[in-house]
Amino acid sequence: MSNDTCGHDPSDRPFREAARWMMRLQRPDLPPRLLVRWSKWQESPENRAAFEALEPVWRALQPTRDNVESTPAELNDPAIFERKLERMQLVSEEAAYWYFLCIDDPHTLRSDRRDFLAWLRRSPENIAELLKIAQLGGKLRKLKQTLRSAEFADADESLPWRSTHKLQRALDEDSTGSIPSSFKLAGIAAAALVGVVLAFVTHPYWESKNIIATGASQWHNMTLADGTAVHIDAHSKVEIEYTDTARVVLVRAGSAVFDVAKDPKRPFIARTHLVDAMAVGTRFGVSIDDGVTTTVAEGVVKVTGRDNVNGNAVTLKAGEELRVSDDALTAPKPSQVDAQRKLQWASGLLDLGGMTVSAAAQELNRRNRTQIVVDSPTLAARVVEVASVKVDSPESYAKAVAAEPGVKMIFDEEHGRIRLSE
Amino acid sequence: MTDHSARIKALFDEQRARLKQYFRLRLSSCSDEAQELAQETYSRLIGPHKEVSDWNRRLWFIARNLANDTLAQLQIRRKANSLLQVDDEDPRTPESTWSEQQAAAAALRAIDDLPERQRRVLTRFREGCSFEQMARELGVHERTCRRDFERGIVEIQRMIGLERT
Numbered sequence: 001m002s003n004d005t006c007g008h009d010p011s012d013r014p015f016r017e018a019a020r021w022m023m024r025l026q027r028p029d030l031p032p033r034l035l036v037r038w039s040k041w042q043e044s045p046e047n048r049a050a051f052e053a054l055e056p057v058w059r060a061l062q063p064t065r066d067n068v069e070s071t072p073a074e075l076n077d078p079a080i081f082e083r084k085l086e087r088m089q090l091v092s093e094e095a096a097y098w099y100f101l102c103i104d105d106p107h108t109l110r111s112d113r114r115d116f117l118a119w120l121r122r123s124p125e126n127i128a129e130l131l132k133i134a135q136l137g138g139k140l141r142k143l144k145q146t147l148r149s150a151e152f153a154d155a156d157e158s159l160p161w162r163s164t165h166k167l168q169r170a171l172d173e174d175s176t177g178s179i180p181s182s183f184k185l186a187g188i189a190a191a192a193l194v195g196v197v198l199a200f201v202t203h204p205y206w207e208s209k210n211i212i213a214t215g216a217s218q219w220h221n222m223t224l225a226d227g228t229a230v231h232i233d234a235h236s237k238v239e240i241e242y243t244d245t246a247r248v249v250l251v252r253a254g255s256a257v258f259d260v261a262k263d264p265k266r267p268f269i270a271r272t273h274l275v276d277a278m279a280v281g282t283r284f285g286v287s288i289d290d291g292v293t294t295t296v297a298e299g300v301v302k303v304t305g306r307d308n309v310n311g312n313a314v315t316l317k318a319g320e321e322l323r324v325s326d327d328a329l330t331a332p333k334p335s336q337v338d339a340q341r342k343l344q345w346a347s348g349l350l351d352l353g354g355m356t357v358s359a360a361a362q363e364l365n366r367r368n369r370t371q372i373v374v375d376s377p378t379l380a381a382r383v384v385e386v387a388s389v390k391v392d393s394p395e396s397y398a399k400a401v402a403a404e405p406g407v408k409m410i411f412d413e414e415h416g417r418i419r420l421s422e
Numbered sequence: 423m424t425d426h427s428a429r430i431k432a433l434f435d436e437q438r439a440r441l442k443q444y445f446r447l448r449l450s451s452c453s454d455e456a457q458e459l460a461q462e463t464y465s466r467l468i469g470p471h472k473e474v475s476d477w478n479r480r481l482w483f484i485a486r487n488l489a490n491d492t493l494a495q496l497q498i499r500r501k502a503n504s505l506l507q508v509d510d511e512d513p514r515t516p517e518s519t520w521s522e523q524q525a526a527a528a529a530l531r532a533i534d535d536l537p538e539r540q541r542r543v544l545t546r547f548r549e550g551c552s553f554e555q556m557a558r559e560l561g562v563h564e565r566t567c568r569r570d571f572e573r574g575i576v577e578i579q580r581m582i583g584l585e586r587t
Contacts, residue, residue, distance in 0.1 A: 012576055012580075015576040015579060015580075016572055016573075016576055019571070019572040019575045019576055020572060022447060022575075023568060023571070023572070025444060025447055025448065026447075026448065028486075028489075028490045028493075030486060032479045032480075032482040032483040032486060033479060035444070035482035035485070035486060036476075036478050036479055036482055038440075039437060039440050039478075039482070042440060051443075053579055053583070054575065054576070054579050055443070055446070055447070056525045057525070057529055057575055057578050057579045057582065058447065058575065059446075059450065059525070060525045060526040060528070060529035060530075061529060061544060061547055061548055061575065061578075062450050062548075063547070063548055063549060063550035125501075125502075127502070128502060348454070348457070349457075353431065384427060385427050385428045385431045386427070386431060387430075387431045387434040387435055387438070387464055389461065390457070390458065390461050393461065395465075396461055396464070396465050399465045399468065399469065400427070400464075400465070400468050403426075403427065403468040403469060404427060
């Protein structure tokens, strides 16, 4: 390898430039024109490959909490340490003051409660210190009442959300409530009775191997013992029945996509109420909707009648789909589809480009709690080009449609709906 | 379908991978979080639009500000968690955590084989030290620290690459 006049190996050039870009990209004030320049720099395949190769090394070198906490710089600098200690003492004193003023004193003035709120907003340290004191004082219920009367609920958006969440959780754990012992005994007896009833009701499910059921806005990804990845859509139900001789997954409702690990000794079977779809090592999806649709993205899948592996079969290759409806009277035939696009939901994205607003809304609505309602028939029939949206984000799609001229979007919080109209 | 929405879609499709890369680097975040932020960038880009002369620059302007805001929120959250002695939520999967741990272990082994100044700079970087602080400690210019870091990281990548072959 020949080196340039600076002693650098020329083949290192893209890596050195990539390292420089990585440092530059950390600047919070980096001008957007430099970000555009970085993007153009990556258009060269050599540069892009160097950047991607360097990224894991960069991430490996990032400071972790353990590394930073053991940083000697702060610990060795007495001035920094002193200042920190002073500040902590001050925060403790302030927290104690507010606690006794607003929690212990039944006649707290409204103005004091407002000042208290302002003090809380200043820093998460203040919230943390107050929680510690409240827990020691055993007065979490009182704290809750005081904060509510200071209109805390309206103001909590301005607090660091995590601190608010911790505060709320601590408030909900009432450490001071005293429950009469007779109620406690009744509670225990009731819980035992419910437990016994549940045991009888759910006994069949205990004997089944791994049932996974999802509701609205719920998706589930899992890897099975053999390495097969299963992606379960919202509103779906799947049952795993693996044995030494067979790998069977029952799709009882909804949709699932399978990335099947190769195991020639044990074929993989996705079983539905109508068909069995058998594969050795492939990627395919099964969907139940007034029938069964099997879509193959990679490899080969053999579809037969349920529990009839050796019966008449339809073989599907990549890019093919077979739909068997519940009332099928004739033998179904495979059709060509964009299988990667159809199964894209398993990766968390939906490609709704080229679809009418109504069809796109349907795709999102059948998966999510938040529903999109299209008020205008002309808007419903319109095709809006959008980039792929996250499968759990109907809001993103609605915003994209609302960006079209003349379209209005209203979020109906009360009913969990997004209304689109012209 | 309007020209505007088609144009924005084309731009976003072209830049999506780089946006995700940018967010991963700025926020040390996992792929899912980076994807969410990329999606949010798109949502803000297609919002009520005025005539913009350079949509590419507008896209990166939004992305940079979103990264800054998210980083600020993350830092507050981490600080609150450390005060409450609670572990930060880790959105990564066990597989990605394991592979990152392997990469980190390989990088640490490689650091030991670097020349002294590069080794010190990279070690201090891992401890969260800024280049300015490093320069003061080492008695050199900040530019020298950055150059040593650049050479060190490239050398580590080369050593890890050789280790794999």
